[in-house]
Amino acid sequence: MxxxxxxxxxxxxxxxxxxxxxxxxxxxxxxxxxxxxxxxxxxxxxxxxxxxxxxxxxxxxxxxxxxxxxxxxxxxxxxxxxxxxxxxxxxxxxxxxxxxxxxxxxxxTDFFFSFNDFFTDKILLLLIATLLVTYVSAIIIKIIITQWNPESKKENDDSLAKAGRYIGILERLFVFIFVITNHWEAIGFLLAAKSVFRFGDLTSSKDRKLTEYILIGTLLSFGLAILIGVLYLYTLNLL
Structure with a gap:
């Protein structure tokens, strides 16, 4: 090493x-x-x-x-x-x-690698939880909130391509890490920080539907990450 x-x-x-x-x-x-x-x-x-x-x-x-x-x-x-x-x-x-x-x-060096040594129950559980909190959650949230999408694609849209998706993945990863490391207070800080950054979009929009849409997406994102984190810890204790 x-x-x-x-x-x-x-x-x-x-x-x-x-x-x-x-x-x-x-x-x-x-x-x-x-x-x-x-x-x-x-x-x-x-x-x-x-x-x-x-x-x-x-x-x-x-x-x-x-x-x-x-x-x-x-x-x-x-x-x-x-x-x-x-x-x-x-x-x-x-x-x-x-x-x-x-x-x-x-x-x-004398080194022997075995996939059986790497793919332990704990590592497999962590990989499953990571997939659930990132890509699987993104699809679930999209399916749930697409019916309420109040935004239409604008020609002069300054938003980065797929930025919202990657922001959601990162925020859920952070929440998941905070849960499994028992730093629940950091989740509140992250939620407050996102609210500050989103404040400009909400005030400039003057659209109640857009506000509700963003709130539903945010709460679903944080809720799923917390749920997966709690289930991961519960399952980990059973191993």
Whole structure:
């Protein structure tokens, strides 16, 4: 584990702290001819050697594997991404980097992974509760309140695409975490904060139906998150 943490820290420093935004833009514009790409790889190499205490004779395989794969993944991302897929390729690229770091760590340590050890009753219960409080709840709320939707799509709508859905998912996740960690007072703070942000929409609208619609959606969202959190704790105590 210590080896992986060292490699991961080197990756975080090299990919985020020590990579200016100007370097990222230069790589995207000049691709394989970008000098900043090779500066970036050189920094990663230096960090790896530093964190591995200059023991190149022992860790040469890990260093070569990480550097070659990092260069390859960065080039792959640069050439395949476009404006729409840039966000997706960022996460794919980071996932592949961490995967290589894990493989390099396993090569030097005795490690055995079993899915049976990972998918315990408690972890499965948490995964189920997380799905329920995010996507399943979103569908349930949509089915319940769609019949009352008083809003019509406006041409000059400044709202972000699907922003309401993601805000709902995040707020239910927060409420769920507050419930299972026994921080009920934080739920009131979150509800008050949402009310403040929604105040402008409600006052400018002068639409009673819209006000009732927002209140129903908010109460359903918070109510479902609290219910799922309580049921999760109850079921957890039975295991």
């Amino acid at each position: 210590m080896l992986f943490l060292k490699l991961f820290l080197a990756h975080l420093l090299g990919d985020f702290l020590l990579q200016p935004e100007s370097w990222v833009k230069d790589k995207e514009e000049n691709k394989i001819k970008s000098s900043k790409l090779y500066f970036h790889i050189a920094i990663h190499f230096a960090l790896l050697v530093l964190f591995l205490q200059f023991d190149f004779s022992k860790y040469w395989f890990a260093i070569v594997l990480i550097i070659v794969s990092h260069y390859s993944f960065d080039l792959l991302k640069i050439y395949l991404q476009n404006k729409k897929s840039k966000r997706i390729w960022f996460f794919i690229d980071q996932f592949l980097h961490v995967l290589i770091l894990s493989l390099a760590s396993v090569f030097y």
